[in-house]
Amino acid sequence: MQRFSCPFCGLRDEREFHFAGEAGKTRPDTTQDVSDKEWANYLFFCKNTKGPTREIWVHTTCQEYFIMERDSVTMEVLGTTAMRKDTA
Numbered sequence: 001m002q003r004f005s006c007p008f009c010g011l012r013d014e015r016e017f018h019f020a021g022e023a024g025k026t027r028p029d030t031t032q033d034v035s036d037k038e039w040a041n042y043l044f045f046c047k048n049t050k051g052p053t054r055e056i057w058v059h060t061t062c063q064e065y066f067i068m069e070r071d072s073v074t075m076e077v078l079g080t081t082a083m084r085k086d087t088a
């Protein structure tokens with residue numbers, strides 16, 4: 001069992017967290033034509049990086065989304081950062 005650090009609540013059991021997506025993905029500009037392939041790539045595919053990676057996670061207890069940097073090989077958490085700017 002791992003413990004993750006929520007930027008708002010501190011260390012908590014991993015069961016309180018959910019993966020929410022790959023950090024840094026750019027949503028296609030829907031004011032322009034977007035092909036089905038582009039849209040599917042955005043929705044369903046990620047880089048699946050081996051090694052250090054940046055991901056979006058949500059702490060289900062406080063409902064805050066944050067960036068988690070972790071190593072996908074060793075599962076070591078390298079750091080967490082709040083996504084919103086108005087954090088204490």
Ligand SMILES: [Zn+2]
Pocket residue numbers: 006007008009010059061062063064
């Ligand atoms: Zn939290």
